[in-house]
Amino acid sequence: MSGVHVRAFHFVGRFIGPLIGSLIGPLVGHIAWRRAWTAIWLGTALGVSASAAHAAQSSTDVIARGEYLARAGDCIACHTVPGDKLFGGRRPMVTPFGTLYTPNISSDKEYGIGKWTSEQFYTTMHNGRSRDGSLIYPAMPFGSYTKVTRADSDAIFAYLKSVPPVKQRNKPNELRFPYNNRSLLLGWRTLYFHEGEFVPDKSQSIEWNRGAYLVQGLGHCSMCHTAINALGGSSESQAFEGGLIPMQAWYAPSLTSNKEAGLGEWSTEDIEALLRSGVSHRGAVYGPMAEVVFDSLQYLSADDIRSMAVYLKTLPQRTADTSPAPAAAGSAKAGLEKAASEKDRQYQLGSKVYDAQCAVCHGAMGHGKPPDFPPLANNQSIQMTSAVNPIRMVLIGGYAPGTALNPAPYGMPPFAQILGDEEIAAVVTFIRTAWGNHGAPVSIKDVNDLRSVPAE
């Protein structure tokens, strides 16, 4: 609980998801509602000016819509210390460059954004510059938020101005030299920041465009699901192909159509279930993604979640799964025979551990009892090249998030205290290679390296 890591999100608040849907939906029907909604966010594209649409709504509606959008953007995750006052900031964000402390974004005039204008707020969201013009560190996902429309930015701003002021001074960042020099950000922005609102693809459906807007913009999914380099930048050519989350030792899987690692074999319904309830027939969310579902996605409307799933299903796979393989995978080169007998021995031990500890929930054949006890057979997160997630799940366990659709989730026990590194390496190797799974074996060292990482 020491803090949030740069690429973890969350959120809190009351949901107003189907606000527009509940007001308009029953009257004009689903399709017409969709058009009306689209007109709001596409704004000028359909010949309706954003300000006209804005003015048409009462301020209460704007605030309610802003709250919904703030959920979609998961503002609360970083700007609220769990159990503390909403949007008071000061949550530590541990990065490879030092620790940042998020600012107060409550309506307080002295310490929050009470004196800001909607224009200044939009500049922050859209261009990564603070009220005084200073450059913001990209821990704030303005590379994604730049795609948010002015109308949506204004709604979020109206909502933030409506929350109670928190009288709490911001905490100074603790960044190491040279990262504490903000002028370095100019170079980073030149390389990695592309300013510009979302431009709808007219060859795609309204639903697809809505999903793309949410995934690329407020959802800031690429912060974790696109690999970042040593400079903290990410390459568009590897968009959504997955990556290790720095400082957190969780691997954000590929969201592309890659059959081995991505969503290629997932149905739209399974993706929707996972995002909205936290569990599905293909797997459940744990770790950082449990936080995203808990704080943000569970509050989104069924239509918006479906749009996101529709968009995600169309993401192309550009390159092969390049996530780092566990160290043991290379041992085959050292001597095939030795490796084969070692693999056999590991498999035997793993099978024994599996039968004793895992089969009661996940089944003798790894089919699980979905959605509550996830299947391990044909589960991408078990067999993908990086073995970080299955190793950590065995070490620290985890509960799926408690959501409106799944308020009493089931949990996986931690095994760090009862199984040694050798047994865990063996059982993870077993589940990665049994029942037709084709993951690589993991080594005792792989497990040992992760054992000392605190549960988070």
Place this chain on the structure above:
Amino acid sequence: MRRHLKWLILASLIFSAGRAFPQDASDERAPDTMQARVLACAACHGQQGQGTNNDYFPRLAGKPAGYLYNQLLAFKEGRRKYPPMNYLLAYLPDPYLQRIADYFAQERPPFPSLPAPSVGADVLARGQRLVTSGDPDHHIPACASCHGAALTGMEPAIPGLLGLHSEYISSQLGAWRYGTRTAAAPDCMQLVAARLTDDDVTAVAAWLSSLPAPSSASPVQRDAIKMPLACGSEPK
């Protein structure tokens, strides 16, 4: 007609055979019980919350639900710090934490036989004195004056002290003393623990862990005990 019947039987056989595989594969659901939902807790605390051989994972069974809920909430919000617990509870809604607390509060598994404390008779005697009579000279109330003569706690939020390893008890008293474990103000346990010496802690922990199982594991009713000091966790 008979021929039709034959085909019908054959078709139904094929149909049911065809359904058999998916049922085996994935149609089985997890049991819709709290016992199945708290399997994640069982690895350290035992299936019924009876505790395990590990010195530092406490027995949960039979402690008042209000006490267990307060602890779950404190772990969730990081006020009580233990990363494996903080992580497990971080994304569970408060009403569900209450259900988990209720589940373990209702369980009555047998008490474990704990290892005999490796301390001398004088230390045990000191522990017994502190537990049953306290130390008035140092303004230390007896454990029993809040946790009950049988030391099984009081509803809704004062825990029982039996069936716990001495290492667990001394580490918790240490955590109160150094402020790493806190509770709602007025934090009575912090006040009491601050008055204990290291030797007091060792003695109390040894004596408590040496006690046999109580005849009834249930905590006493709310307000059954007139407490010598106010506790924020125990509503008046």
